[in-house]
Amino acid sequence: MERLKLLTGTAVCVVLTGLAIATAMADPVDDTLEIDGVPMITKAPAPEGHPFKEVLSGWLFREAETRATEAESFANPGMFAVERGAEIWGTVEGSMGKSCASCHNDAAESMKGVGASYPKWDAKSKKPLNVELQIDKCRVENMGAEPYKFDDADQIALTTYIKHQSLGTPVKVDLSQGDMQTWWDKGKEVYYTRTGQLNFACASCHEGAMGKYIRADHLSQGQVNGFPTYRFNTAGMVSLHNRFRGCIRDTRAEMPKAFSDELMALEVYVTWRGTGLSVETPSVRQ
C-alpha cells in the first residue's frame, strides 16, 4: 500500500476505480423493515419502462447495525430533525403573521401522504416543485417570509417533518400533469450522462454496479425515498440535493446548483425510479 500512496493522477484513479467496482458483489439483504412495528415497503415491482424488475430501498444495502437504527425511531437521531420541524410548523413567521399550521392545521392529517407525491407540477412557474420549493413558495406567497437558503437547518428540518408524515406511504409521482414527462425525459438524460474526471453517470454506480462495492460502500439503487436522511458519516441530516451534489462532486465534475433545472429534472426521474417504495424519511444511512 505504501507504493500506492505515491500514485496520484486521474488516469490511475479511473483505472483503479473501475477495478474496485468490478471486484466484489453482494446481494441486498433478505430482511423486512418495520419502523416501530409499522411495515415499510422496501421491495416493489418496478414501473413499466424501468431498467430493473424490482426497485429496492437503500436500507437493504446497509449493515445490520445501520438497519436496526432506522427500525426504531427512538434510536434514530434523524428524529431530532422531525421534532425541530414540528416546532417550525407551529411558529409564526413573515409579514402576514402566519405559521404553516395557520392554514394547514395538524400536519399529521393535512400532510399525510403528501411527501410521497412530490415533485409535483406547478402550473404558475411551469416547473416541478419538490417539498423544499413548495415550502419556499408558501413562505413567500402566503406568509410574507423569506425563502430558505439552501440547506438551512430549518429547511431540512421542516422538509423532514413534512415527509415524515408520509412514513410508509408508497412513492408515486404524477407524470401526467403539465410538462412533467418532459422533465422526466430530461432527468433520464442527466441520469445516463457520464460526467466529471472519473467519467461516471448516475447509472454507472446505481444501475450498472448496483450491489457491488465501491471501496467499502455497498452500492444501492440510489433511491431517494428516505430523504432527507440521517448519515452516520456527518452525524447530521443530508438533503437530497446535497446528496446529488455530493455524488457529482465525487465524479470530479462541476456541481450544478441545488434546485437548478438540471437537478430538479433528476429529482423527478430518480423519484420515479423508486415508485412503490415507502417514504422512510428520516432514513438512516452510513
Added chain:
Amino acid sequence: MAATPKPRVKVPKSAKAGEVIVLKTLISHEMESGQRKDKEGKTIPRKIINKFSCEFNGQPVFSCDIDPAISANPYFEFSAKVPESGTFKFTWVDDDGSIYTDEQKIDVN
C-alpha cells in the same frame, strides 16, 4: 446541531417489582472532539458531553464518564432494577458547564 441539546429518554411505563428493565437515552449534541481543524487551520475547541448519569428516586443507577471518542448525538442503553414506583432522573453535563436533565416516572406493581 448548534441548537440547544435536546435529551430523549425511553423508559417503560410500568414494570414488576425487581424486574430488570432496559433504558435508552439520546441527546442531540455535536460532540466536538477537539481534534478537528477549521478552514483556517485552527483547532476547533473541544465541546462534548463529558458525563451522563441516571438516578432512581435519588439513588445512583448508572453513570458514564465520556471522552471525545463517543459519537455525536450520544446514545446510551443500559438496564435498571426497579424495586418500587418512582422517578428516573437523567443528567447530561456539557464541557461548557451546561446541565441538561430529563425525568420519567414508572409504575411498579
Added chain:
Amino acid sequence: MTLTRRRALALFAGAAAFPALQLLPRPAFAAAEDTTKLIADFAGGKEPQAGKIKLTAPDIAENGNTVPIAINVESAMTDGDMVASVMILADGNPRPEVATFHFTALSGTAAATTRMRLAKTQNVIALAKMADGSVYMDKKEVKVTIGGCGG
C-alpha cells in the same frame, strides 16, 4: 458480518481506488504506551484476565464516525458479586479513552450499549473491574475504511 475473501478483496481494491486520499495529513494516533498505561491504572496493578466480560462490535464498521458497541459482564450484581465499572478503550484513536461506565446494585445487569468513533482499523478494548478488585478484559478488532462516496 464476516470478512469474506471477496469482501477483503473489495476493501483492498477500494483502498487503492482513491490513492490521493491517502495523502491527507493524518492526526497523531495514540501510542501503544498510552493504552498500556490506562489499562494498568484501571486494573490497579492486577493482570486483566480473560472471561466474564463480552464486547460486541461489528467486524467492519460501515462508518467509523458511528460504530455501535455493547458490553455485557456476567455478574449477579449483588453485594457478593458486583461489577464496579467498565472502561472502553480504542488503541488507534488520537486518544485511547472512549468511556467508563459505572454500575450499581440498581443497574440490575452490567450491560450497556453506545456508539463510538474509530479513526482507523484498530482494537476496541473493554475492561471490567469487579467490586473485589479483579479485572477482566475482552478485545475486538474493528476494521474501518473510508467509504467510496462522500466518506
